Amino acid sequence: MNSAARPLDPSAGRGRRAWLRPLSLRAKAVIAFGAVALYFATTFVIISSERARLTRIVEELEGLAQVEGTLARLNLFASHTVLKINESYFVSEPREIVNSVALDVESISAGLGALAGWYPRAGDMVARLEGALEAARSSPARSGVLELRRAMHDLAADLDQLSREARARHESMWTGYRVTYDSVTLLAATLSVLGLAIFGVLVMVFFRRLAWDLRLLALRAVEVVRGYRGAPLPVTRRDEVGALMDAVNDMQRILREREQQIEVARQQRFHQEKMVAIGSLAAAVAHEINNPIAAIEGVAQRISDVRQTQCPTHGVLCHPELILEHTRRIVGITSQLQQLTRPQSTEAEWTDLNSLASATCTFVSYDPRFRAVKMELALDAAVPAVWAVGDHVTQVLMNLLINAADALQASAARRIDVRTALDGDFVRLSVTDTGAGMAAGVAARAFEEGFTTKADGSGIGLFMCKTLVERAGGRIALESQPGIGTTITIWLPTRSPES
Secondary structure: OEEEOOOOOOOOOOOOOOOOOOOOHHHHHHHHHHHHHHHHHHHHHHHHHHHHHHHHHHHHHHHHHHHHHHHHHHHHHHHHHHHHHHHHOOOOOHHHHHHHHHHHHHHHHHHHHHOOOOOOOHHHHHHHHHHHHHHHHHOOOHHHHHHHHHHHHHHHHHHHHHHHHHHHHHHHHHHHHHHHHHHHHHHHHHHHHHHHHHHHHHHHHHHHHHHHHHHHHHHHHHHHHHOOOOOOOOOOOOOHHHHHHHHHHHHHHHHHHHHHHHHHHHHHHHHHHHHHHHHHHHHHHHHHHHHHHHHHHHHHHHHHHHHOOOOOEOOEOOOHHHHHHHHHHHHHHHHHHHHHHOOOOOOOEEEOHHHHHHHHHHHHOOOHHHOOOEEEEEEOOOOOOEEEOHHHHHHHHHHHHHHHHHHOOOOOOOEEEEEEEEEOOEEEEEEEEOOOOOOHHHHHOOOOEEEEOOOOOOOOHHHHHHHHHHHOOOEEEEEEEOOOEEEEEEEEEOOOOOO
């Protein structure tokens, strides 16, 4: 049975991504640039904090170097002071010795005071040294000088200890500086390489996908131009490329709808031309046979009149009424052919569906495929006129009847029932055959464009029927059971669109 695809929804492909605001390629570029800038800004902050740490270590190293220099000078002053005391101990008076080293001791005390920020015990050393100096001044005896010398010896020993601690601390800080410098250098290199790697991978993936989508889009555009009308291109992007994919899908949809309209129009023209050709032939045949039929009818009527006064004639029984009946039948057939095949309006108008169905069934019954088919008509005389294009209804009904006859070719019981009935605001017209029926999967695709189960079918018949019925404001449905038969029902409106 011929079948075809239902026409696509004109709104298909529009607004299916309205829930998500699309990002243009420019917006994606700005976002990518912002992400890269943020990454390198974060890297800069991390490296700057580490550099600040290095700066603090350098400052501490510089301060510690100054402390070491101060300790060296103080140690030198202390040694010089001890040496001066030793040289003048036996040749000078204690008071003179104390006065000669007082300035050195005060200098050493001032230097120790400057080291109090680094070494808290430097204050105790200053207090002890100044106490020894005051004691030597207050009691100018050699015992005071000895006590001062002892204090200077202790100070020199403490300064040596502080110098060793300063050197150890300097080495520790220098080691920390090198470690920190190496870690900062490694961190900067790692973050830079990692950032470049991530950015490079993202750029490569982005442009690879972009190139793939553009290539797929180009191929699909060429396929559409060459006649591809399959599934639309899946849209997975939310940018200009995705919009272009939508445009190609819309182009494919519009071309398909246009081709469907052209095919339906072509089928309508073919039907009209065929009916016109049949009508012309019927008119020519009727013209040629009307005169012989009229002569035969006249002779039969004369025989009938004569028989009333003289019968049988020449010893043979005659039946002129049979001749009259068949001549009237011939005239009726030619009249029906001329009536059905005459040019009809292409605009919707009030149409007697029963009369149209009866004439169409009579017309197709002359087809050789209907010779062994029993056609039953159950036309409800109470149904009102329908608002439709008469020629379209004829074309649809002829297609349904021919499909039914084709379905009966391998069936033992060949029967087609045509029924009409009122159904609300519609008149229901159904065509039922006792053929092999269709499986559920086949019945579901019956109205798809291009789908057919016939070896020589075009797959446009039922699709055209559906299109014409829906244009008239009606609908069409199919019910089929394997081994039982198929029923196709159409509903045509009993009201005009203006009412």
